[in-house]
Structure formats: structure tokens, C-alpha cells
Amino acid sequence: MNAQVSQQFLQTAEQERGLLRFITAGSVDDGKSTLIGRLLFDSKGIFADQLDAMSRAKNKRTVGDTIDLSLLTDGLEAEREQGITIDVAYRYFATPKRKFIIADTPGHEQYTRNMVTGASTADAVIILIDVSKVKLGDDGSVELLTQTKRHSTIAHLLQIEHVIVAVNKMDLVDYDQTVYDRIVRAYSEFAQQLGLKDIRPIPLSALAGDNVVTLGENLSWYQGPTLIELLESLSVYDEAHDEPFRFPVQLVARHNGHEANDFRGYMGRIEAGKVSQGDKLVVQPGGHSATVKDILTLDGSLPSAVAGQSVTLLLDEHLDISRGDMLASSERAPTLLKTVTADVCWLSEEPLDLRRKYWLKHTTKQVAARVTRIDTLLDINTQQRRPADGLKLNDIARVSINVQQPLAADAYDIIRATGAFILIDEVTHQTVAAGMIRLGDAPQ
Structure with a gap:
């Protein structure tokens, strides 16, 4: 790897460590929207006009002057009226340590497809478990909700790296550590059966703000990080940088074919690996060989480019390449x-x-x-x-x-x-x- 490619690689990796995409998932009314609202409110990620609109909302689900934090993500009128999340709501906020993109996804089984949409680009998932809904048997058994298992399964299938198990509404069980320990033990057994590896459990109350941004006094038995500290500490590294080069052609760009200096460039986003001028590629599905002549961006020509960059590739050869074809590493082809x-x-x-x-x-x-x-x-x-x-x-x-x-x-x-x-x-x-x-x- 030459010095410039190495520098681009490190810069891209550093950028990705600075941004974390995560989703909230769980069953209906587990407190997903309230949790996100609490995260934004306590981390000063809410503007004054948003706060004012929430306090005047006609569909508040709180008593008195208490702010209904769930309204921050429940943007559709039907969501506010019914008290459920229907669509995926994306919110952006930042702390001094990291930037975040949150996807608040529906908990209702009917909208599982929306949860899959939000999870497809996530680096981490917060699985919310409502302690009041978990069935705790006198014999020590614990029965997790089907939606908890469904969303965990989808997270595993989609290869989401980090899973935070947020045992929510601890205030409803008087912050009982025994209840928390039993639920975490049951989820850990299910996660092991599923194949999930990086599991981070945390007790909290999104409504009261316990352990979301600040440690809750009622949870003195918990010595771990708060939720925001946990999110700030997660490592995010896109392994696509280490994989062989993959470049799906999105558009073929041409000058007027009658001009003496005819131009044919292949535009798209590098999905994996890296590419440099002079690299030998293969064009799939045709199997033709190609050589990279130049790599163009809006800022001019580049000697090399890495995963995540949108570029235009020029080739030495005149080949029949169209949208949907794949330019790939000739040594490790798809x-x-x-x-x-x-x-x-x-x-x-x-x-x-x-x-x-x-x-x-x-x-x-x-x-x-x-x-x-x-x-x-x-x-x-x-x-x-x-x-x-x-x-x-x-x-x-x-x-x-x-x-x-x-x-x-x-x-x-x-x-x-x-x-x-x-x-x-x-x-x-x-x-x-x-x-x-x-x-x-x-x-x-």
C-alpha cells in the first residue's frame, strides 16, 4: 500500500470512527421514541422551537407540563394519535466525542419491514426490553417477547456489529437488580444460541432519564457506563476497506462521440477495497480485462481511491460496459x-x-x-x-x-x-x- 493510499485509508477509517449509525428496536411501547427523545434532550440536541412545539402538542401522552419526548421522532399525525411508531424517523445529533445518526424504527410486527430498512445501514442496535412485559416465572424462568427475538434475529442476519440490550422502565419494578439480572441472563442465552457476539447490557429508565446521559441515583448498584458513554465508545470500522475491489457501475458518462477527444467514464461508488491508476480489473459478468487509466472526482484526478468514495473511472480499453456491470479486482473476482x-x-x-x-x-x-x-x-x-x-x-x-x-x-x-x-x-x-x-x- 503506497503512502497516499495508506493516508486515504486512515482518513476514511477515522471519519467512520467519528460517526455512528444506530437504531432502536423492540416491541410496541417499549419506549424507543422516548429513549431517543431523552438522548437528544439531555445531550442538548433539541432546538428551542422543537421544544416549544412538543410542549404545545395536542396528542401528548403525559400528564401536566411534562414534555412528551416521544413526539420528537413520532412525526406522522397517525403516530401521534395512536401512540405508536409507524415510519422510520432519522435524527442527527453530536457530542464532543462523536456524531450520531439515529433511526427510530417501529416495534409493531406489522412494520417489521420498516425496521429492516433502518437496520440495513446500522453499525449498532439498541434492543429495548420493557421489564413490565417480560414474564418472570416463579421457577426462575424468563419469557422474552417474540418481537425482541425477531429484531435480534434480524440484527444478526444483517451483521450488525454491536448490540446494546437496554432493559427499560426499571422504575416500574423499583429498580430491582434481581429482575434486571434475570432478564440479562435470559437474553444472553438467546444471543448465544443466535450467534450474537458483542452484547452490552444496561439498565435504564428513559422516562426518568436514569443511565441515559447521566447515571441514575436509583441504580447505584450499576457501575457501568451510561448509554451515551457506551455509544461514544463503540468502535466502528468498515471491513469493506480490507476486501477486494468492488465497483458497481451506476452511469456511463460520455462526451459527444463525434469529438476528436472522445471521453467514456464509468461513474459509481466504491463499495469495497481500493483502486489505483494502472490496476488490472475484470469486468463482470462479461469477464473482460481492463486497466485503470485515471480516477476522476469533482476535485480533479486522483492516483487512488478507497471504499466509500464516489468516482469516475477511465479505462485504457474500449469495452462494452453499462449500468449494472461490476468492475472488480482481477485476483479476487466476485x-x-x-x-x-x-x-x-x-x-x-x-x-x-x-x-x-x-x-x-x-x-x-x-x-x-x-x-x-x-x-x-x-x-x-x-x-x-x-x-x-x-x-x-x-x-x-x-x-x-x-x-x-x-x-x-x-x-x-x-x-x-x-x-x-x-x-x-x-x-x-x-x-x-x-x-x-x-x-x-x-x-x-
């Missing part, structure tokens, strides 16, 4: 797939129809596709896979999909950007499924 094996989360109220054709959108490429087989359906509660003959809303399953044109893809657990896709209904144009490509068992 796998060409006509049959895709993937885990999918079904997002449509219309069940899967094996007789129908769907559009599969992968990076910048869209191809006709058909789900040929449902291999197994994942049981959220037991984490066991079983045979199934159909898929309905919120089901998670391993499926096989035939595509009309080959996809240049990677396993999702290696490169997220080139291992993810969505399925689109060709009639309604609605997104019906989100998928993660698995190459281990994929027929080639």
Missing part, C-alpha cells in the same frame, strides 16, 4: 450466480407466489427473477429451521432464486454491499423482500 441461495425477510402482506416473476435489485443491477424453492423457514423463538411451503409477512427463510442474467455477487457476511438485494413486485413496484446472499451452499 462469484457469478445464475442461482442465488439467500436468507430473505418477507416484507409484503401478499404471500410469496412461486409461480410469479419478481425483479431482483442487486447493487445497480435489476434483473428478472423467480423464487424456485423455499429451503427452510426460521422459527424465531427456537432458532430452528423447518420445511415450509409458503412465505408470509415477516417470515424469514432460506430460499433459492433463479435470475435471468448472472449476478456478480459476494457472500453477505464478507461484503454487505454486494451480498444484499431486494425483491420487487413487477406489477405494484413494491419491495416484497430483503435478501442476504449465502455462498456456502449456493449452487454454482
Whole structure:
């Protein structure tokens, strides 16, 4: 790695350590919106006009002059009227140590697809558990809610690195440490079964502000960091920088072909790896070889570029390349797939129809596709896979999909950007499924 590439690499990594994208997830009324409101309020991330609008809101869910912090993210009128989160609300705030982008996602099972949308770009997830809803048996048993398990499963499938387990509403159980310990133990056992690794439990009361930005006096038995300190300390490193070069072509830019100095550039975003002038690439799915002549940005020519940068690549060769093609490392090229094996989360109220054709959108490429087989359906509660003959809303399953044109893809657990896709209904144009490509068992 030359000095300039190394410097760009370190600068990009440093930028990503400075920004954390996280989501809140849990069941209905677990306090997700209130928690985010408390984070923003206590960290001085709310403007005066927002505060005034919240205090005058007609759909407040508090008594007297107490501010309803959940209104900060429940922006739709239907959300305020019903007291539930429907859409994904993104909020930005910063502390002296870090910048944050928060996605407040719905807890209702009906809106799981919205949770998947928010989770797809997250570095961390806060799984909220309402202590008043967890069933604690006299025999020591603990029964977690299905939505808690569902959202944890989605977090695992989407490869979210950090999981914060926020045991909320501790004020409703008089801040009893025994209750907290039992819930954390039960979740840890489920997380181990699921395969989640980085689990950070924390007791809190979002409504009272205990352990959100400042330590709660009622939780003196907890000596760990507050939630904001925990979020500030999480390491965020995009492993895509270490992976082989991947560049889905988004647009082909040309000057007038009659000019003497004809120009043909391939525009897009580098999804993985790095590229330098003179590098040898392969064009997928055609398999042609190419050499990087120049790397252009709005600021001029670059000798090299890394993952996350949007650039225009010029090649020495004159090749037939169009939107949806992939420029990739010639030494470690992506796998060409006509049959895709993937885990999918079904997002449509219309069940899967094996007789129908769907559009599969992968990076910048869209191809006709058909789900040929449902291999197994994942049981959220037991984490066991079983045979199934159909898929309905919120089901998670391993499926096989035939595509009309080959996809240049990677396993999702290696490169997220080139291992993810969505399925689109060709009639309604609605997104019906989100998928993660698995190459281990994929027929080639």
C-alpha cells in the first residue's frame, strides 16, 4: 500500500470512527421514541422551537407540563394519535466525542419491514426490553417477547456489529437488580444460541432519564457506563476497506462521440477495497480485462481511491460496459450466480407466489427473477429451521432464486454491499423482500 493510499485509508477509517449509525428496536411501547427523545434532550440536541412545539402538542401522552419526548421522532399525525411508531424517523445529533445518526424504527410486527430498512445501514442496535412485559416465572424462568427475538434475529442476519440490550422502565419494578439480572441472563442465552457476539447490557429508565446521559441515583448498584458513554465508545470500522475491489457501475458518462477527444467514464461508488491508476480489473459478468487509466472526482484526478468514495473511472480499453456491470479486482473476482441461495425477510402482506416473476435489485443491477424453492423457514423463538411451503409477512427463510442474467455477487457476511438485494413486485413496484446472499451452499 503506497503512502497516499495508506493516508486515504486512515482518513476514511477515522471519519467512520467519528460517526455512528444506530437504531432502536423492540416491541410496541417499549419506549424507543422516548429513549431517543431523552438522548437528544439531555445531550442538548433539541432546538428551542422543537421544544416549544412538543410542549404545545395536542396528542401528548403525559400528564401536566411534562414534555412528551416521544413526539420528537413520532412525526406522522397517525403516530401521534395512536401512540405508536409507524415510519422510520432519522435524527442527527453530536457530542464532543462523536456524531450520531439515529433511526427510530417501529416495534409493531406489522412494520417489521420498516425496521429492516433502518437496520440495513446500522453499525449498532439498541434492543429495548420493557421489564413490565417480560414474564418472570416463579421457577426462575424468563419469557422474552417474540418481537425482541425477531429484531435480534434480524440484527444478526444483517451483521450488525454491536448490540446494546437496554432493559427499560426499571422504575416500574423499583429498580430491582434481581429482575434486571434475570432478564440479562435470559437474553444472553438467546444471543448465544443466535450467534450474537458483542452484547452490552444496561439498565435504564428513559422516562426518568436514569443511565441515559447521566447515571441514575436509583441504580447505584450499576457501575457501568451510561448509554451515551457506551455509544461514544463503540468502535466502528468498515471491513469493506480490507476486501477486494468492488465497483458497481451506476452511469456511463460520455462526451459527444463525434469529438476528436472522445471521453467514456464509468461513474459509481466504491463499495469495497481500493483502486489505483494502472490496476488490472475484470469486468463482470462479461469477464473482460481492463486497466485503470485515471480516477476522476469533482476535485480533479486522483492516483487512488478507497471504499466509500464516489468516482469516475477511465479505462485504457474500449469495452462494452453499462449500468449494472461490476468492475472488480482481477485476483479476487466476485462469484457469478445464475442461482442465488439467500436468507430473505418477507416484507409484503401478499404471500410469496412461486409461480410469479419478481425483479431482483442487486447493487445497480435489476434483473428478472423467480423464487424456485423455499429451503427452510426460521422459527424465531427456537432458532430452528423447518420445511415450509409458503412465505408470509415477516417470515424469514432460506430460499433459492433463479435470475435471468448472472449476478456478480459476494457472500453477505464478507461484503454487505454486494451480498444484499431486494425483491420487487413487477406489477405494484413494491419491495416484497430483503435478501442476504449465502455462498456456502449456493449452487454454482
